[in-house]
Amino acid sequence: MNNIVAIVGRPNVGKSTFFNRLIKRRDAIVDSVSGVTRDRNYGKSEWNGKEFSVIDTGGYIVGSDDVFEGEIRRQVELAIDEADAILFVVDVEEGITPMDDTVAKLLRKVTKPVILVVNKVDNAMRAADAVEFYSLGLGEYFTISGMNGSGTGELLDKLVEVL
Numbered sequence: 001m002n003n004i005v006a007i008v009g010r011p012n013v014g015k016s017t018f019f020n021r022l023i024k025r026r027d028a029i030v031d032s033v034s035g036v037t038r039d040r041n042y043g044k045s046e047w048n049g050k051e052f053s054v055i056d057t058g059g060y061i062v063g064s065d066d067v068f069e070g071e072i073r074r075q076v077e078l079a080i081d082e083a084d085a086i087l088f089v090v091d092v093e094e095g096i097t098p099m100d101d102t103v104a105k106l107l108r109k110v111t112k113p114v115i116l117v118v119n120k121v122d123n124a125m126r127a128a129d130a131v132e133f134y135s136l137g138l139g140e141y142f143t144i145s146g147m148n149g150s151g152t153g154e155l156l157d158k159l160v161e162v163l
């Protein structure tokens, strides 16, 4: 299948929340506490007339980043193989964690389009906090709130442009 978009990132950054918004169905299970879900969810979406498939990764990975480092790496490597474009989601509330650095390191080597998405930017005040994510070495980022939808239009414009 063409036009496959994978959403990657460490647990709790808001991947499933954004995925649910994209596919406009309550398919992915969002749970910040127990999070017992399948490890990948697939959905279909469309923007500006362009259709694409979306993979939400790491569904069952919850808990501390270090315990699941190997599993997160595996999900990112799968995504790199499978996807045509990768959305790397980070969390402005938490800032950069060691796991974010690990994922960024894997993604810096990828020749496919990688878009850095700074999530939980629910208001303008938080946008300023996002600048630290430049240090991940992935270039320009998009700030969004998967929760209230702000910024997602600009991100999707960019996504369908690179697909």
Ligand code: GDP
Pocket (backbone or CB within 6 Å): 009, 010, 011, 012, 013, 014, 015, 016, 017, 018, 029, 030, 031, 032, 119, 120, 121, 122, 144, 145, 146, 147, 148
């Ligand atoms: P995942 O583990 O990366 O799939 O993250 P989830 O989508 O399960 O979200 C983890 C937690 O972050 C949940 O409590 C969400 O409600 C919360 N969350 C997700 N997106 C946002 C956002 O844009 N703003 C805020 N404030 N919280 C968010």
Ligand code: MG
Pocket (backbone or CB within 6 Å): 015, 016, 017, 029, 030, 057, 058, 059
């Ligand atoms: Mg999830």
